[in-house]
Amino acid sequence: MRFQAEVIVSLKKGVLDPQGSAVEGAIKSLGYEGVGQVRFGKHITLVVEAGSREAAEALVADLCKRILSNPVMETFTFTVTEVA
Amino acid sequence: MRFGVTVFPGTNCEMDTFYAIREAIGEQADYVWHQDRDLSHYDAILIAGGFSYGDYLRTGAIARFAPVMDAIAEFAAKGGLVLGICNGFQILTEAGLLPGALQRNAHLKFRCSWVHLRVENADTPFTGGCRPGQVLRIPVNHGEGNYFADPDTLRELNENNQILFRYCTADGEVTPEASPNGSLENIAGIINKAGNVAGMMPHPERACEPILGSADGRYLLTSMVNFLTGRASHV
Numbered sequence: 001m002r003f004q005a006e007v008i009v010s011l012k013k014g015v016l017d018p019q020g021s022a023v024e025g026a027i028k029s030l031g032y033e034g035v036g037q038v039r040f041g042k043h044i045t046l047v048v049e050a051g052s053r054e055a056a057e058a059l060v061a062d063l064c065k066r067i068l069s070n071p072v073m074e075t076f077t078f079t080v081t082e083v084a
Numbered sequence: 085m086r087f088g089v090t091v092f093p094g095t096n097c098e099m100d101t102f103y104a105i106r107e108a109i110g111e112q113a114d115y116v117w118h119q120d121r122d123l124s125h126y127d128a129i130l131i132a133g134g135f136s137y138g139d140y141l142r143t144g145a146i147a148r149f150a151p152v153m154d155a156i157a158e159f160a161a162k163g164g165l166v167l168g169i170c171n172g173f174q175i176l177t178e179a180g181l182l183p184g185a186l187q188r189n190a191h192l193k194f195r196c197s198w199v200h201l202r203v204e205n206a207d208t209p210f211t212g213g214c215r216p217g218q219v220l221r222i223p224v225n226h227g228e229g230n231y232f233a234d235p236d237t238l239r240e241l242n243e244n245n246q247i248l249f250r251y252c253t254a255d256g257e258v259t260p261e262a263s264p265n266g267s268l269e270n271i272a273g274i275i276n277k278a279g280n281v282a283g284m285m286p287h288p289e290r291a292c293e294p295i296l297g298s299a300d301g302r303y304l305l306t307s308m309v310n311f312l313t314g315r316a317s318h319v
Contacts, residue, residue, distance in 0.1 A: 018192045072185040
């Protein structure tokens with residue numbers, strides 16, 4: 001079975017995000033009000049082959065922990081959808 | 085002494101590092117390819133700076149999985165000296181051989197400039213030739229050198245004297261303005277608990293001869309040689 005996985009990697013709360021701050025500054029300089037807490041992350045898609053949905057989720061979780069995120073400063077979430 | 089200087093695709097400081105060892109301090113050096121697995125000829129390993137694998141995903145994140153990194157982890161576990169410079173520091177944190185992580189510089193600017201470093205621990209194989217509190221002048225060249233660690237790790241680093249260098253003024257004062265990147269507590273370099281694996285963002289190999297503007301980087305290399313020579317004579 002083939003599964004499409006969508007992974008989102010985010011900076012942990014409290015970890016400084018200079019890129020987010022810079023873009024937030026730009027948003028403010030455009031004149032928008034009431035916009036804040038801009039944080040950047042990564043959106044990663046991949047297709048995995050696995051025997052079951054559970055196996056696909058376990059595989060993606062393993063990839064997230066071992067390479068796609070750095071647990072020192074990042075967290076991750078993902079979804080897995082079966083594809084033809 | 086024979087130093088191994090690692091080369092990954094995208095490493096770009098290996099020749100300067102090689103030169104510093106051979107010409108500035110007169111020791112032996114070889115390049116170590118990222119596919120190599122045998123480090124048995126070496127007394128110490130230098131992980132040279134650059135942009136391994138284009139710094140894709142995160143700095144050092146992909147280099148960490150190269151075969152040579154297993155060999156370096158084994159070399160370090162046996163007590164071998166490993167120094168990661170700039171991208172080498174980033175690789176060592178990704179590999180879990182040093183705690184913490186290097187983030188984007190707080191102001192988002194790539195910094196290529198001279199900085200001053202205060203020697204916080206002069207009782208290590210990498211700083212044994214320095215005086216405690218000595219101020220070294222060595223350049224930095226990075227976009228992601230902003231050291232980050234969680235509060236527990238930071239406390240542990242301080243308690244175990246694992247902070248090697250902090251960014252400081254020319255007079256040795258540690259101020260926020262003296263830091264080129266916004267690092268926590270102005271941290272510029274750290275050492276592992278066992279005391280044989282170190283990482284630093286500044287480039288000692290670029291400050292090994294007076295003609296380059298400073299020879300302070302030699303302290304790192306000569307300290308390593310003196311440590312290894314002393315250890316050899318005690319075996």
